[in-house]
Amino acid sequence: MSKKIQKRDAKVSRELIITHAKALFSEKGYASASMDELGERCGLNKAMVFYYFKNKKGLYESVMREILVEIQQAIMEENKKHQTPEEELEGFIRTYAKYACAHPYLPSLLLKELSDSGAMLPDMLFSSMRQLFALFSDILKRGEEKGCFHDAIPMILYFMILGTLNLMITTKPLRIKAAELGDIEVDTCAQCDINDIADYMTDKIKLMLKGCE
Amino acid sequence: MSKKIQKRDAKVSRELIITHAKALFSEKGYASASMDELGERCGLNKAMVFYYFKNKKGLYESVMREILVEIQQAIMEENKKHQTPEEELEGFIRTYAKYACAHPYLPSLLLKELSDSGAMLPDMLFSSMRQLFALFSDILKRGEEKGCFHDAIPMILYFMILGTLNLMITTKPLRIKAAELGDIEVDTCAQCDINDIADYMTDKIKLMLKGCE
DNA sequence: CCTAATTAATCAACTGGTTAGTTAATTATA
DNA sequence: TATAATTAACTAACCAGTTGATTAATTAGG
Numbered sequence: 001m002s003k004k005i006q007k008r009d010a011k012v013s014r015e016l017i018i019t020h021a022k023a024l025f026s027e028k029g030y031a032s033a034s035m036d037e038l039g040e041r042c043g044l045n046k047a048m049v050f051y052y053f054k055n056k057k058g059l060y061e062s063v064m065r066e067i068l069v070e071i072q073q074a075i076m077e078e079n080k081k082h083q084t085p086e087e088e089l090e091g092f093i094r095t096y097a098k099y100a101c102a103h104p105y106l107p108s109l110l111l112k113e114l115s116d117s118g119a120m121l122p123d124m125l126f127s128s129m130r131q132l133f134a135l136f137s138d139i140l141k142r143g144e145e146k147g148c149f150h151d152a153i154p155m156i157l158y159f160m161i162l163g164t165l166n167l168m169i170t171t172k173p174l175r176i177k178a179a180e181l182g183d184i185e186v187d188t189c190a191q192c193d194i195n196d197i198a199d200y201m202t203d204k205i206k207l208m209l210k211g212c213e
Numbered sequence: 214m215s216k217k218i219q220k221r222d223a224k225v226s227r228e229l230i231i232t233h234a235k236a237l238f239s240e241k242g243y244a245s246a247s248m249d250e251l252g253e254r255c256g257l258n259k260a261m262v263f264y265y266f267k268n269k270k271g272l273y274e275s276v277m278r279e280i281l282v283e284i285q286q287a288i289m290e291e292n293k294k295h296q297t298p299e300e301e302l303e304g305f306i307r308t309y310a311k312y313a314c315a316h317p318y319l320p321s322l323l324l325k326e327l328s329d330s331g332a333m334l335p336d337m338l339f340s341s342m343r344q345l346f347a348l349f350s351d352i353l354k355r356g357e358e359k360g361c362f363h364d365a366i367p368m369i370l371y372f373m374i375l376g377t378l379n380l381m382i383t384t385k386p387l388r389i390k391a392a393e394l395g396d397i398e399v400d401t402c403a404q405c406d407i408n409d410i411a412d413y414m415t416d417k418i419k420l421m422l423k424g425c426e
Numbered sequence: 427c428c429t430a431a432t433t434a435a436t437c438a439a440c441t442g443g444t445t446a447g448t449t450a451a452t453t454a455t456a
Numbered sequence: 457t458a459t460a461a462t463t464a465a466c467t468a469a470c471c472a473g474t475t476g477a478t479t480a481a482t483t484a485g486g
Contacts, residue, residue, distance in 0.1 A: 008454055008461050031244035045463050050447060108328050115324035117386045130397055137399045153413055155402040156377060163376025164369060173330045184343055186350045189368040200366060208417040221435050221480055258437045263473060
């Protein structure tokens with residue numbers, strides 16, 4: 001019992017707000033996320049949001065900073081474990097997939113932000129995204145130098161991976177619905193596991209970087 | 214002179230509203246798009262929006278219906294021109310890329326919608342997206358039967374293509390900005406032509422469907 | 427061909443509801 | 457008791473949608 005139960009705890013309140021804000025922003029988008037509703041969800045007065053974060057935009061920035069730092073750390077951590085560019089690439093895809101699936105507000109918020117070209121996040125998303133991309137780009141570069149990857153355009157491959165994984169996660173409810181209708185004979189991967197998707201993608205991307213010499 | 218200049222023309226006004234609505238919704242998103250501003254942009258009174266479309270949601274649906282029908286037609290038209298699955302696949306990617314680049318509200322609106330799992334469009338986006346996916350799925354199926362494609366998971370490949378192309382289009386301003394900073398040594402494809410991107414993707418996707426037997 | 431009646435298109439001004447953000451008072455904790 | 461955390465009540469701006477009046481175009485009748 002390192003801490004007795006207390007009614008007032010700034011740290012707890014602050015974290016409560018951030019946690020619920022992640023969910024709310026990703027559910028409704030920035031504009032439709034109401035600070036009144038956020039207060040309610042937290043069981044706190046709405047004014048507390050402005051007490052801990054100066055305004056709505058400030059809260060949003062804190063939310064985005066947190067999730068971007070988190071995914072970046074997860075991937076960098078993972079990356080250290082691997083030696084060869086092939087393993088690193090595999091690790092990158094797997095880790096992103098796993099993390100994004102476990103924290104589905106990430107794909108949702110990221111896609112919303114990217115569909116705006118980052119209108120809401122002038123500097124921050126930006127530098128975080130660039131660092132992640134630099135890491136990815138480096139994997140491919142080392143792969144080319146070592147002769148195991150050919151003809152890679154990092155920017156396109158980066159969005160190929162993030163785009164596919166993010167969409168597969170955010171559209172899951174839609175794909176389940178489509179499968180239930182079943183009037184068109186198509187497989188929407190409604191029951192696919194994200195790890196299987198990541199494996200498939202890893203496989204295919206390796207294939208396309210190998211070439212067929 | 215089939216028509217004299219007149220101050221009032223329902224068809225013109227309606228189209229004016231739809232045209233500006235496409236831009237406004239894709240710039241700001243559904244929630245932040247103000248009907249007052251839309252009226253202003255059209256040079257019409259806001260009430261006209263509700264005169265021609267019953268409410269904001271109705272307008273949004275009309276906008277989405279129009280753009281989804283357009284892209285669907287463009288792709289179906291193109292598809293008729295080709296014989297082999299390989300050519301069809303190539304045509305699919307190229308046509309989507311070209312159309313989306315020429316009408317950049319499409320990628321923006323589509324990504325916003327998909328990041329919500331189509332929360333705004335219960336039926337419509339849905340059936341339109343499914344038809345397009347069915348067409349794509351069919352190309353791959355025929356390719357497998359003919360023996361020229363291997364191990365294709367249509368749903369994943371579909372989002373791989375749409376995800377990559379949509380993101381490459383919506384993030385263009387971001388990528389240009391990143392290139393101008395230039396503090397990290399990475400190529401953001403800031404000046405890439407969308408046709409080159411489509412060619413690269415076609416190439417790579419063919420490679421990954423061929424396998425290396 | 428002109429004009430009166432009808433219909434269609436447009437607008438200014440309003441309404442009810444919501445929202446981000448503020449403030450001044452209140453309660454808990456150290 | 458001093459300070460940090462919390463609240464209720466408020467404000468000013470905004471927004472979707474409505475209404476009733478007005479103007480332009482169309483049609484019909486003499």
